[in-house]
Every structure is written in C-alpha cells, then in structure tokens.
Amino acid sequence: MERTDSSPPLIRPRLGVSSCLLGRPVRYDGGHRRDDFLADQLGPHVDFVEVCPEVEIGLGTPRPTIDLYESDDPGRPRLRRGEVDLTETMETFAETRVAALKELELDGYALKARSPSCGLRDAKLIRLDGRVEREGKGVFARVLRSRWPDLVAFDESDLEEPAVTEARMTALFARARFRARPPGMAGLQEFHRRHKYLLLSRAPEILRELGALLGRGEDCEETHRRYETLFCFALSNVPTRGRQTDALFHMFGYVSSKLESIDKRELVDSIEDYGSGHIGLAIPARLLWHWVRHFEDPYLLEQAYFLPYPPELGLLDSISAA
C-alpha cells in the first residue's frame, strides 16, 4: 500500500538485538546465527543496538559452553560454566546494561532463542533430577523482561511465523511513533486517533479503556504512562480473523454510502471471504485502502492500520499466504 501525505510518520525504531543474530561471530564456538529477515529486510528501517551479554561479561570467543541449572529459587536458575557459577555476574551486568538501554529509549528487542543468556523461554534447563527441558529463560532476557515488561520483545523463532512477525513489527513501529509523538495531551489524542483501528483489530476492550482514560482529560505523567502500558499490552496480541474482520467492517462504514452497488458488493464479499478464511487479509485491506484514497476520507487516510510499518517489509502478503 502506498503512503499518502496524511499517513502516520514512519519513525525508525531503536531495536536492541543479540549480536549473533546480525552475523557477528560472538557465539561460544566462534560462529554466529545471522537472521536474514533482521539483517537484510528490517535492518534498513531500524537503528540496531547490539548486545552480546556473554562477551560483555568477559567470557571471550570461542569459550566453553554455559548452562542453566534449576535451583531452589524457581524463578532464578543458576548460570554455570562447569563448576563456575556466573549467575550474579550476569545478573549484575544485565541490571546495569538494561538501565543504560532504557536511557536509549529502545522500542523493541530481538533476542536469540534457546540461549542461556538471551533466550526468552526455551533455553536448555537442567532440572534438579538431571532431566533436561527447553523451558529456561536466559538470565539477561529474564532481567530485561522483568525490568521492562512493556518492551516489544521477540526471538528469531517468532519470525518463522508470519502472523507473529507481522504483529511484532506492527507493535515495534507503533512504539516508535509513540516515543516520537507530539508533546502533551494534544499529541496523545492525535496518536490515539491515528491508531484507533489498529487497536480495534487487536483489543477492542483496551481501545474502550484508552478512550475513557483520555476522556478524563488529565494531562499528567500518569496518564501518558498508563496509556503506554495499555497500548503496548493491546499490541502484544496477534490479531484474530474475527477482530480484523470487525475492524474492516467498521472502516467500510466510512465509504459504503459513496460506493456504487457493484463496488460495495465486491468489498463486502472480500471482507466476508477473508473472515471465513478463504482469502488473505491483503485483498480486503488493499481494496478498502483503494477506496479510502479514492474518496480521500480524511479520518481513514491517517489510520496507522493501513501502513503500520514500511510496506517494503512485505508482511501483509506473507500472512495472506499463511
């Protein structure tokens, strides 16, 4: 879909990233795990902030492997290299590094899956009885998530699923727009107006809550903070067909009275066919965008729903094929 002068600005997100995902040879074996989507497709549109926690605590490359071991404290497995316990070293580093990253106002973080330092949920965890399960949270990732629960965080295995990739990129670029919004209540109101249909397609109940929050008109730090928390929570959802269909029909209402009956039928059919799973989202979304531009509907032209991230990422077509 093409941008118009009314489209929301595309702000470059600041994205923390596990260095090995960009091809840096920092892994224990001197290798890397370059992710082509991150490095080649997303890279031109974001500002990366690279972090390799194991190198930054001085473990060197190459290095002996480290592992997570279940402990008596269930939320805090030990990080060990043989008999050497690195848990406190990594936690202290992570607290300091995460505080510095917060100063940089990151919009998101791409983490290496299955790593005892960077893994979000599936690092190897050695149980007290010796069983090995893929349920561990890497120590750096655990501190990052606990200190910054609003942050848009994902790993490269999320990027194997087109719908999840699309949802994470939508959230990442929306978060960057939130950071760069105009100041004060007017800026927050404008941001909200432009994101109404993104919110409706993900979490209509939160859209209502945000509307009520803004309706109180209290221009204070707490209002902005509360808005940010709820907005990020809403966009952490992967939208369902049902909610996307609702949002499309709501927007259809803005142009329906101006359409010839044959064009109205075509648009309704495409939304219904999407809703019943026969076609992908790209078809009704593009058709609706065509008519929004044709009639120059001022409210829908400025909706982030149609252009939530750079169209060059090609994500709408990839979820269509899913």
Ligand code: SF4
């Ligand atoms: S997973 Fe994390 S700690 Fe391991 S090499 Fe990659 S960036 Fe470094």
